[in-house]
Amino acid sequence: MRAQFVASEVGNGLRRNLTMTLAVIITVAVSLGLFGASMLVRAQVTTMKDFWYDKVEVSIFLCSKGSDTPSCGSQAVTKAQRDQIEADLESLRPLVQEVFYESKADAYARFQEQFKGSPIADNVTEGALPESFRVKLADPTSYEVVASAFAGRPGIEQVNDQRQILDKFFRLLGGLQLVALLIALSMLVVTVLLIVNTMRVAAFSRRRETGIMRLVGASNFYIQLPFLLEAAFSAAVGAVLAIGGLVLTKAIVIDNILAPSFQFTSFVGWDAVLAIAPLMFVTGIALAGLAAFFTLRKYLRV
Amino acid sequence: MILYDRVSKMYASQQRPALDDVSVEIEKGEFIFLVGPSGSGKSTFLRLILREERPTSGKVWVAGKELSHLSNWKIPALRRQIGTVFQDFRLLPNKTVAENVAFALEVIGKPKAHINRVVPEVLEVVGLEGKELRRPDELSGGEQQRVAIARAFVNRPMILIADEPTGNLDPGTSADIMKLLDRINQLGTTVVMSTHDSNIVDQMRRRVIELDGGHLVRDQSRGVYGYAQ
Ligand SMILES: Nc1ncnc2c1ncn2[C@@H]1O[C@H](COP(=O)(O)OP(=O)(O)O)[C@@H](O)[C@H]1O
Numbered sequence: 001m002r003a004q005f006v007a008s009e010v011g012n013g014l015r016r017n018l019t020m021t022l023a024v025i026i027t028v029a030v031s032l033g034l035f036g037a038s039m040l041v042r043a044q045v046t047t048m049k050d051f052w053y054d055k056v057e058v059s060i061f062l063c064s065k066g067s068d069t070p071s072c073g074s075q076a077v078t079k080a081q082r083d084q085i086e087a088d089l090e091s092l093r094p095l096v097q098e099v100f101y102e103s104k105a106d107a108y109a110r111f112q113e114q115f116k117g118s119p120i121a122d123n124v125t126e127g128a129l130p131e132s133f134r135v136k137l138a139d140p141t142s143y144e145v146v147a148s149a150f151a152g153r154p155g156i157e158q159v160n161d162q163r164q165i166l167d168k169f170f171r172l173l174g175g176l177q178l179v180a181l182l183i184a185l186s187m188l189v190v191t192v193l194l195i196v197n198t199m200r201v202a203a204f205s206r207r208r209e210t211g212i213m214r215l216v217g218a219s220n221f222y223i224q225l226p227f228l229l230e231a232a233f234s235a236a237v238g239a240v241l242a243i244g245g246l247v248l249t250k251a252i253v254i255d256n257i258l259a260p261s262f263q264f265t266s267f268v269g270w271d272a273v274l275a276i277a278p279l280m281f282v283t284g285i286a287l288a289g290l291a292a293f294f295t296l297r298k299y300l301r302v
Numbered sequence: 303m304i305l306y307d308r309v310s311k312m313y314a315s316q317q318r319p320a321l322d323d324v325s326v327e328i329e330k331g332e333f334i335f336l337v338g339p340s341g342s343g344k345s346t347f348l349r350l351i352l353r354e355e356r357p358t359s360g361k362v363w364v365a366g367k368e369l370s371h372l373s374n375w376k377i378p379a380l381r382r383q384i385g386t387v388f389q390d391f392r393l394l395p396n397k398t399v400a401e402n403v404a405f406a407l408e409v410i411g412k413p414k415a416h417i418n419r420v421v422p423e424v425l426e427v428v429g430l431e432g433k434e435l436r437r438p439d440e441l442s443g444g445e446q447q448r449v450a451i452a453r454a455f456v457n458r459p460m461i462l463i464a465d466e467p468t469g470n471l472d473p474g475t476s477a478d479i480m481k482l483l484d485r486i487n488q489l490g491t492t493v494v495m496s497t498h499d500s501n502i503v504d505q506m507r508r509r510v511i512e513l514d515g516g517h518l519v520r521d522q523s524r525g526v527y528g529y530a531q
C-alpha cells in the first residue's frame with residue numbers, strides 16, 4: 001500500500017518533470033534565439049557600416065539657373081567659380097581622397113540607372129538635376145572641415161553629407177538591436193529561474209534516492225551529477241534548436257529573401273553565424289550552470 | 303569508537319534542548335540499546351553520529367574524529383563507515399532487492415565486479431537468497447527491513463545505527479530482525495539501536511542507555527527496559 005503510493009508519487013514526479021524539461025528546452029531555445037538574433041543584427045549593422053562608409057561621399061551641389069539659395073542668386077554656377085572650387089578641393093588633400101565632377105548629364109544618367117523601371121525615372125528631365133562635385137574623404141567623420149570651407153560660397157547651392165543620413169538609419173538599427181538584446185537578457189533571466197525551479201522539482205521528486213545516497217556516503221558529486229546533466233542536456237538541446245533557428249534565418253530569410261530584394265547593400269556572411277553560434281551554446285550551458293549553482297547548494301548538499 | 307563529551311543540542315525552533323549535557327562512551331564491538339519515551343532525543347542522538355546535525359555545545363567523536371571540525375567534503379567518508387537502518391526501511395520502490403543493495407555501492411563508485419560479488423554474499427547473510435529479483439512491495443515488512451539491513455551492512459561498516467528498526471514489525475518478525483542485528487554485531491560491527499520495545503531489551507540483556515527529555519537518566523550494562531530509579 002505504502003510502496004504503491006510512493007511508486008505513483010515517483011511516477012507523477014517523473015511525468016511532471018517531462019513537461020518541465022520540455023518547458024526548459026523551449027525557453028532556452030527562445031531566449032537564446034533572441035539573443036543570437038540581436039547579435040546577428042549587430043553584426044549586420046557593422047557589415048553595413050563597413051560597406052557604406054566606404055562608399056559615402058560628401059556632395060557639393062552647384063547652383064543651377066533659378067536656384068533660390070542666397071549664394072546662388074538665381075544664377076547658374078560660372079566656369080570660373082567651378083574651377084576655383086575644384087582647385088580648393090584639390091588643395092585639401094590628403095583629407096580629400098577623391099574628387100570627381102558630375103555634370104547634369106552624368107547625374108541624369110545615374111538617376112535613370114538607379115530608378116530603372118520606376119515611374120520616378122520618367123518624371124525627371126535632364127536639366128532638373130544639379131551638377132555637383134562628389135568628394136570622398138579619407139576619414140568620413142571629418143565632414144565638418146569640408147562643410148565649413150564650402151557651404152554658402154558663391155556658386156554652391158548645398159553641401160550634403162550622406163553619412164549623416166546613414167547614421168540616422170544605423171542609430172535606428174542600433175536601437176532595435178538594443179531592444180532585442182534587452183528582451184533577450186530578460187528572457188535569459190527567466191530561463192535561469194525556470195531551470196532553478198525545474199531542478200528543485202526534480203530534487204523534490206527524487207528526495208528518497210538522494211536521501212539514501214547521502215546516508216550511504218555518496219559524495220556531493222555523485223548526488224548532484226544527474227541533476228546537473230539533466231539541466232545541461234536541456235540547455236544544450238535548447239541551444240542547438242536556437243542555433244538551428246539562426247542558421248535557417250541566415251539561409252532563408254537573409255540569403256533567399258532579403259539579399260535578392262536589397263541588392264544595394266551587403267548582408268552578414270556565414271562567418272558571423274559561425275562566430276555567434278558557439279557564443280549561444282556557451283551561454284546556454286552557462287545558464288544551466290548558473291541555475292545549478294543556485295539550486296544544488298541549497299537543496300542537494302550532504 | 304563513539305564518544306559524547308557534554309553534548310547539548312538545541313533546535314532553532316525549540317524552547318527546550320533535544321539533548322542536554324549528555325556524556326557517554328561506546329566501545330568498539332558493543333551492542334547498545336537507546337531507550338526512552340517518544341521525543342526524548344533518541345533520533346537526535348543518532349543523527350549526531352552521522353553528522354546530520356551538529357551539537358550546539360560539546361563534542362562528538364566517531365572513529366577518532368571530532369565531528370564538528372570535520373569539513374563537509376569528508377562527511378561522505380565518515381558515513382561510509384556507518385550503516386543506517388530506519389523504522390520505515392527507506393527502500394527504493396522501483397528497484398529490486400538486489401538493485402536496492404547495489405544502489406548503495408554504485409553511488410559511492412564501487413566497481414561493477416565488486417558489486418556483483420558482494421551483493422549476493424550480503425543477501426545470504428540477511429537470509430534473502432532467492433528473493434533478489436523481488437520489488438519491495440512484493441516483500442513482507444520483515445523482509446524489507448532485511449533488505450535495508452543488507453544495504454547498511456554491505457560495506458562492512460564499523461558502526462551500524464538502527465533507529466527503531468522493529469517499530470513497524472510484529473513481535474515474531476522483530477525477534478528475527480534482532481537475531482540478525484546480533485549476528486552483525488558478532489561479525490565485529492558496533493550496533494547502536496533505539497527502541498520502544500521492552501521485550502527486546504529485556505531478552506537481549508545488553509547495555510542500555512536511557513534518555514528522558516534530552517537527559518541521560520540511565521547507562522546500565524546488561525540492562526532491562528524498565529525505568530531509572
Ligand atoms: N529537525 C528538528 N527540528 C526541530 N526540532 C526537532 C527536530 N528533530 C527533533 N526535534 C525535537 O527534538 C526533540 C527530540 O526529538 P527526537 O530526537 O526525534 O526524539 P525521539 O527520537 O526520542 O522521539 C523533540 O522535542 C522533537 O520535537
Ligand SMILES: [Mg+2]
Binds near residue numbers: 344345346465
Ligand atoms: Mg525518533
